[in-house]
Amino acid sequence: MLLYIYIVAITAEAMSGALAAGRRNMDMFGVAFVAFITALGGGTVRDMLLGNYPVSWTQHPMYIHITILAGLFTMVVARYMHRLHSIFLVLDAMGLIAFTVIGCNVALKLEYSTTVVIMAGITTGIFGGILRDLLCNRTPMVLRKELYASVSLLVAILYLCLRHWGVSHDINLLVSFGFGLALRIAAIRWRWSLPVFTYAPGRWS
Amino acid sequence: MLLYIYIVAITAEAMSGALAAGRRNMDMFGVAFVAFITALGGGTVRDMLLGNYPVSWTQHPMYIHITILAGLFTMVVARYMHRLHSIFLVLDAMGLIAFTVIGCNVALKLEYSTTVVIMAGITTGIFGGILRDLLCNRTPMVLRKELYASVSLLVAILYLCLRHWGVSHDINLLVSFGFGLALRIAAIRWRWSLPVFTYAPGRWS
Amino acid sequence: MLLYIYIVAITAEAMSGALAAGRRNMDMFGVAFVAFITALGGGTVRDMLLGNYPVSWTQHPMYIHITILAGLFTMVVARYMHRLHSIFLVLDAMGLIAFTVIGCNVALKLEYSTTVVIMAGITTGIFGGILRDLLCNRTPMVLRKELYASVSLLVAILYLCLRHWGVSHDINLLVSFGFGLALRIAAIRWRWSLPVFTYAPGRWS
Numbered sequence: 001m002l003l004y005i006y007i008v009a010i011t012a013e014a015m016s017g018a019l020a021a022g023r024r025n026m027d028m029f030g031v032a033f034v035a036f037i038t039a040l041g042g043g044t045v046r047d048m049l050l051g052n053y054p055v056s057w058t059q060h061p062m063y064i065h066i067t068i069l070a071g072l073f074t075m076v077v078a079r080y081m082h083r084l085h086s087i088f089l090v091l092d093a094m095g096l097i098a099f100t101v102i103g104c105n106v107a108l109k110l111e112y113s114t115t116v117v118i119m120a121g122i123t124t125g126i127f128g129g130i131l132r133d134l135l136c137n138r139t140p141m142v143l144r145k146e147l148y149a150s151v152s153l154l155v156a157i158l159y160l161c162l163r164h165w166g167v168s169h170d171i172n173l174l175v176s177f178g179f180g181l182a183l184r185i186a187a188i189r190w191r192w193s194l195p196v197f198t199y200a201p202g203r204w205s
Numbered sequence: 206m207l208l209y210i211y212i213v214a215i216t217a218e219a220m221s222g223a224l225a226a227g228r229r230n231m232d233m234f235g236v237a238f239v240a241f242i243t244a245l246g247g248g249t250v251r252d253m254l255l256g257n258y259p260v261s262w263t264q265h266p267m268y269i270h271i272t273i274l275a276g277l278f279t280m281v282v283a284r285y286m287h288r289l290h291s292i293f294l295v296l297d298a299m300g301l302i303a304f305t306v307i308g309c310n311v312a313l314k315l316e317y318s319t320t321v322v323i324m325a326g327i328t329t330g331i332f333g334g335i336l337r338d339l340l341c342n343r344t345p346m347v348l349r350k351e352l353y354a355s356v357s358l359l360v361a362i363l364y365l366c367l368r369h370w371g372v373s374h375d376i377n378l379l380v381s382f383g384f385g386l387a388l389r390i391a392a393i394r395w396r397w398s399l400p401v402f403t404y405a406p407g408r409w410s
Numbered sequence: 411m412l413l414y415i416y417i418v419a420i421t422a423e424a425m426s427g428a429l430a431a432g433r434r435n436m437d438m439f440g441v442a443f444v445a446f447i448t449a450l451g452g453g454t455v456r457d458m459l460l461g462n463y464p465v466s467w468t469q470h471p472m473y474i475h476i477t478i479l480a481g482l483f484t485m486v487v488a489r490y491m492h493r494l495h496s497i498f499l500v501l502d503a504m505g506l507i508a509f510t511v512i513g514c515n516v517a518l519k520l521e522y523s524t525t526v527v528i529m530a531g532i533t534t535g536i537f538g539g540i541l542r543d544l545l546c547n548r549t550p551m552v553l554r555k556e557l558y559a560s561v562s563l564l565v566a567i568l569y570l571c572l573r574h575w576g577v578s579h580d581i582n583l584l585v586s587f588g589f590g591l592a593l594r595i596a597a598i599r600w601r602w603s604l605p606v607f608t609y610a611p612g613r614w615s
Binding site: 113114137149 | 223228229230233234239253266279342
């Protein structure tokens with residue numbers, strides 16, 4: 001079940017990467033490259049941070065092919081994508097949650113402490129988008145936009161609490177996804193956001 | 206002793222990260238995230254380069270908490286920070302030196318060659334600031350500004366020479382810190398800088 | 411033989427890094443740093459992705475010295491470099507091909523699957539240039555320019571096919587270099603390029 005959601009997730013993330021590459025007029029190679037890194041970069045950074053070798057996508061070439069094809073496919077269908085706007089946002093939110101839960105599980109298996117497990121979940125969830133924005137030379141959206149990274153944080157905490165309280169894994173997944181999706185959609189719908197820190201003057205750093 | 210300086214150092218670096226995030230109008234999450242990466246990113250890159258797993262902060266959740274809290278705290282006190290300008294610069298310089306010495310020691314323990322030990326010291330000293338600037342979409346300061354990275358380089362060399370000559374560790378630390386602080390403060394005071402390379406024309410690369 | 415080409419390659423890449431740093435008015439330290447990362451960053455990212463520790467340049471301090479000296483040397487000769495434009499492009503292309511072949515071989519030795527071997531070749535070939543452009547705050551050239559990354563991709567595929575068909579290593583190298591050089595030079599000469607993806611509207615991602 002989580003596997004199917006994961007494949008939908010990397011497809012959605014790859015498409016978001018391809019669109020960002022398109023805004024920078026990249027060529028086909030650049031589009032495929034950014035799609036790949038957006039979709040699989042978060043998990044890669046997590047594995048490299050945790051020393052979890054071999055890095056997961058190196059053992060599943062299929063994931064590489066899916067993300068590259070999704071990226072190239074986006075070049076063709078981009079002009080129709082505004083019609084699918086809402087569906088895409090839901091898939092993207094599902095990806096965020098799936099990545100977060102998977103990231104937590106990898107760190108749990110390696111017996112890292114709770115804080116690190118949460119960091120691993122967030123890293124998996126948001127770092128692909130951060131790398132996408134770095135490659136496209138813009139300030140990472142996820143550090144500025146409406147509740148996005150925070151959804152990842154709260155889902156990670158909820159998932160670990162339910163797990164700690166002995167809730168069965170299936171129910172835990174269901175509750176975590178329900179909560180995360182509802183929160184993310186509500187955040188988009190009513191434009192919820194965290195306080196923004198604006199710092200203007202000063203000469204240093 | 207080095208531990209206390211280290212904690213002061215990551216606090217100062219986290220605050221410099223938070224201020225940079227504030228210049229990009231990031232939200233609370235972004236501020237905490239950039240603070241964390243600025244403070245602990247240098248050591249992380251060093252550990253990943255040297256294959257020094259587990260990465261050090263994953264074994265010390267307290268460091269994670271300190272940097273995140275320091276980042277959020279900065280949002281509150283930012284308006285008063287210009288008054289603390291000079292103190293902050295000294296703390297930042299102490300951080301640079303502490304990071305450099307710690308980075309050298311990690312590579313020494315893993316028995317890397319001298320050149321690599323120096324690179325490890327510099328990486329620990331300056332890479333947090335480089336990642337901060339990448340996340341905030343600006344050309345890294347430390348590669349342009351007055352003597353900063355060079356202080357890290359010279360401190361690393363001095364520290365290794367004294368160590369090679371059999372100077373006791375405490376005296377070595379004292380001399381290295383004294384030299385580094387004096388050099389950095391003098392560089393700020395009299396605007397010392399390295400020759401700048403300006404290349405304008407040409408079409409390639 | 412491949413070793414000599416490799417040394418020419420890291421020198422050429424270091425010089426391209428130094429020139430990019432010069433466009434951002436970096437100081438001597440920044441120039442040396444960007445030169446080092448441009449030349450050795452691709453191999454570093456590959457080693458970190460594949461878990462191939464120790465990272466190769468940490469075992470060959472000479473490579474570090476070469477790239478730093480090449481970077482500093484570029485500050486002196488930059489004004490004359492436009493006369494060497496064509497030679498430089500050929501050296502840069504040889505570097506791209508040498509890096510690609512070396513990257514493939516590292517992944518082959520670690521017994522990764524074919525897709526990952528190709529990714530390792532491309533990563534070694536182009537990631538130094540990507541890191542250079544990130545440090546210089548611009549959208550990576552290799553994801554936008556005329557056939558460059560694609561040359562790396564095609565060379566990797568050709569090299570693996572010939573290897574698979576039992577062609578001797580020397581002839582394989584000769585053919586791969588011949589093909590890659592010819593393709594790259596033709597691409598520059600006649601401005602061949604891949605289709606570009608331009609995406610303008612939309613609010614998401």
